[in-house]
Amino acid sequence: QAAEAALSVGGVDDQTARAAWGSLASAEFSLNGAPAGLAVLERRLPEHAGDVAGADAELLAVRGLLRLYAAQTRSSVVDLRAAIQMSRAGFSQQHLPAAHVYLARALYVLGDWDEALVHARAAQAIVIDDRLSWIRGRAESTLGTIAAARGAWQEAEACLAVTREISQESGGEAWPELVSRLVESAICRARA
Numbered sequence: 001q002a003a004e005a006a007l008s009v010g011g012v013d014d015q016t017a018r019a020a021w022g023s024l025a026s027a028e029f030s031l032n033g034a035p036a037g038l039a040v041l042e043r044r045l046p047e048h049a050g051d052v053a054g055a056d057a058e059l060l061a062v063r064g065l066l067r068l069y070a071a072q073t074r075s076s077v078v079d080l081r082a083a084i085q086m087s088r089a090g091f092s093q094q095h096l097p098a099a100h101v102y103l104a105r106a107l108y109v110l111g112d113w114d115e116a117l118v119h120a121r122a123a124q125a126i127v128i129d130d131r132l133s134w135i136r137g138r139a140e141s142t143l144g145t146i147a148a149a150r151g152a153w154q155e156a157e158a159c160l161a162v163t164r165e166i167s168q169e170s171g172g173e174a175w176p177e178l179v180s181r182l183v184e185s186a187i188c189r190a191r192a
Contacts, residue, residue, distance in 0.1 A: 003027060014055065022062050034070035038063065049082035057086035061095035065102045068109075076106045097126040097135045104142045108149070117146050137166040137179040144183035148190040156187050 003024035006012060012020070021044045029037030041063045045052055052060045064079030080103035087096050100123035107116035123139035144159025163180035170176040 018056060018059060022059055025059075025062055025066065029066055029069070034066045037066045038070060041066070049079050052082065052086075054086050054089060054091040057083050057091040058095050060086070061099040061102075064106075065095075065098065068102050068106050073106050073109050077103060077110070080106065097123050097139065100126065101135060101138045101142050104146070108142070108146055113146055113149065117143075120146055137163050137176050140166070141179045141183040145186035148183070148187040151190065153187075156183070156190075159183055160187060 003020040006016060006020040007024070021041065025037040025040040028040050041059060045056060045059055045063060049060060060079050061083035064076045064083060067073075067076035067079060080099045083099045084096065084103065087099070100119045104116045104119035104123065107113070107119065120139065120143040123135070124143055127136040127139050140159045140162040144156045144163065147153075147156035147159060160180070160183050163176070163183050167173075167176040167180040
């Protein structure tokens with residue numbers, strides 16, 4: 001409701017509007033699933049990632065994440081790569097570590113484990129900063145999943161240990177626990 005109210009106010013600056021669009025898409029995703037979040041962003045972003053303005057790089061990263069959750073994996077890869085490229089071109093965004101994490105996850109799903117590993121390590125390097133701890137568990141989980149699939153047991157177990165520590169420090173929040181269980185599941189699955 002707050003995001004819709006912000007968007008209905010005339011003369012809202014573009015930065016505020018972008019934040020409202022991102023919040024609205026995230027809320028729709030949380031309440032009604034990834035396709036609902038994507039429907040919101042269809043009203044703001046052009047279909048092709050190459051046509052998205054650099055200032056909307058953060059919204060493009062959100063769309064890439066939502067496309068991954070909506071099982072539109074190849075479209076997700078296109079959006080996330082473009083968002084990362086825009087960041088390299090100077091358009092800063094708080095979703096950069098998430099873009100790397102979810103690009104790694106999408107590439108893993110598609111079977112491109114080498115490039116997935118590159119993006120998982122990039123995310124891991126970015127999230128060393130304490131201000132980005134919100135995404136650190138997801139970066140470690142993605143890296144651990146890839147390591148497990150490759151039989152790199154020590155690395156996978158080290159990632160699991162980090163995700164468990166983050167989960168314990170979170171005070172019972174659901175996401176950190178889920179992320180830890182995902183990497184644990186990946187290790188069990190890889191070990192049959």
